[in-house]
Amino acid sequence: MKTDTLPTRDRLIRAAADLFRRRGYHGVGMAELLEAAQAPKGSLYHHFPNGKSDLALAAASWASDGMTAVIDASFAEATDFPDGVRTLCHKVAKFFDLSGQAEGCPITATLLDGPENAEFRQHAAGLMANWVDTTTAHGVRLGLSEAEARSASEHMLLLLQGGWTVARSQANSDVLRSLPDRLTLPH
Amino acid sequence: MKTDTLPTRDRLIRAAADLFRRRGYHGVGMAELLEAAQAPKGSLYHHFPNGKSDLALAAASWASDGMTAVIDASFAEATDFPDGVRTLCHKVAKFFDLSGQAEGCPITATLLDGPENAEFRQHAAGLMANWVDTTTAHGVRLGLSEAEARSASEHMLLLLQGGWTVARSQANSDVLRSLPDRLTLPH
DNA sequence: ACAGTTTTAGACCGATTGGTCTAGCCCTGC
């Protein structure tokens, strides 16, 4: 799926993030994953001794960082909080379209579909908390009170979570673009 | 998982709905499923000639009907729309707790995690549209305009979708109970 | 040039996957 000039470890993470996001943890087999990453089995178990589960944790973290970067980029150019929300939702919608209307939330698809495992669950919760914290910080920077900013951030990310799901079922990104209008935005 | 006085077909559907909802389509194997339903393999392929996928479609429809019934029950006793939303979210939260904080949205866990299949996707979209229609009807009955009711219903179900996901990652139903406060409710 | 480490390569493994198929049980209507 990507430039094969990248080190094997990174190719594995990227391929895993992409595939898990589309089909979920259990929906992706090692053969398919290694084929996509253009890597042999030995490399995977060298870089990720615990195999699939290690890789899933790493892939979720990597994808989550990507999302955090998109949040930062959206709010960096924003004049106020609602403006940032608008930009973010449209960016997410665009990525969704580029993926062929297949990708859901990178965290939940990878980790919550996985083994009924406390570690996975907590990792997912931690990453999602990061998103809230990041967004809240932007809200505060743009003049909101801490409480206002946190509440609005939580509300937006809940909608985004739902939006990803609904968009996937409809194979249509319109829901995602409609999200900003549904929020009563503090500014 | 349930009274074994039920006909085999129903036991299969119930077991499938429960398991898929917890671990997703690919996360559940036939052996486990048959064990839970206390049914032999032959019965499954008699009642559902296409096997797992047929069963998943039936299970999702059954679970979706259950949810529709909960929606109806919540709004039936409601004096206005916001009241119905409140009741519904609390009921969902209670079910979530009873399931051991494990169950997500019955539709998406069963169908969107499944094979990258147009039939599954469309079935999921159809069932979710039913929820919106049902809720919208209650809104209109309680005095809202069609447009108001539909918009509010969509917003609530998006939050519910997100709430299910977040609640699962946190193993805590508080998010679900907080949803009514996040909606700016028409009444 | 050589030794030592890191990374690649893929044959191989037992377990489990979803699915097929043949027998026969069981319940119905006669």
Add this chain to the structure above:
DNA sequence: GCAGGGCTAGACCAATCGGTCTAAAACTGT
């Protein structure tokens, strides 16, 4: 009481699952 369908029972299957392991290639510092 017996004939015929609906349903159950589970042995059986090829394919795939995630994972282990040995051997050598590739890169490192000296």
